[in-house]
Amino acid sequence: MKSKLLIHPRLYLSIIKRNANSILVEYQNNEFYENGERIIKKSNINLEEKFNNFSKSIEILNSLNNQELNKIKNYIKTQNKVLKYHKKNNNYDAIDTVVGSMKLMESFKRKFEKYEF
DSSP: OOOOOOOOOOEEEEEEEEOSSEEEEEEEEEEEOTTSOEEEEEEEEEOOGGGGGOOSHHHHHHHHHHHHHHHHHHHHHHHHHHHHHHHHTTOHHHHHHHHHHHHHHHHHHHHHHTSOO
16 A cells, blocks of 8 residues: 555644734644643644634634544544555554554544534
């Protein structure tokens, strides 16, 4: 199978600062502290024109998180295909790796359910 560079989805937690064309956000992705908790990071995001219509920060967060949730769903769907491939070829080590990856992504998906979209 050909591999594809995947960018891990982000869960946007809050908007710290908002300018006309950009926002400074706090988010979590696939990086963890030693204790297993996800690291909260900050990043500047240049906003697309469609965000100009949003007057409230929560609307922007909801839109961004909906996009990221779609990435998670697509990732899980792809991993299911990868899992079928490895099961068919009896690649047991790869099966364990993919199952672990899917469990991690499913737990991340559940964090999205705690936030309003």
